[in-house]
Amino acid sequence: MFAFFKKLLGLPDSVSPAEAQALVKSGDAVLLDVRSAGERKAAHISGSLHIPLDELGAKASSLPKNKTIICQCASGMRSASASKQLAAAGYKTLNLSGGIGAWQGAGLPVK
Template structure:
């Protein structure tokens, strides 16, 4: 509830924001990217190789994440993933936030996998 206020006041853990190209390099070096969007959002479009872990489930499932490799948090625009990254940083993970999220990833011309949901 107070997460947004802590962020506004600069009281939360400092999490580096990285560009899509920097994220791609970290992925090649063995980092894990988690997508904190909802399952429905992931069905529409996702970054190949990402692991889905919705923000709403993170507090219950964070212990299943590996501590021996960097984690990049990703959402649509970078807001939810910032919350996730700050939470994971407070648990001792090496974590980064994908600046601009999936939108920035697509704008950079990086690969995405589109779903087949009927609209």
């Protein structure tokens, strides 16, 4: 039933931190950090790509089309917007549920 409401509201599919880490390790996905440069400097997920949300439209073409793009921000709100934007441009996307806060809460490493 929740999936129906997600589709109705236009919400992107999401993954847990553990699922995201597994997809990245398998080579099937890349993480995209859409936070500001200052937020990223404070802490970021190793190996993630960085395009701030306000620059995504101009720089999306630099992202791989052959992999799932897992969008990530601080809490999951901006990354949901990024995921929808990229999906509309033809990318396969997922949203990291809970953002980097959930990633850290799951005990996964950040730099």
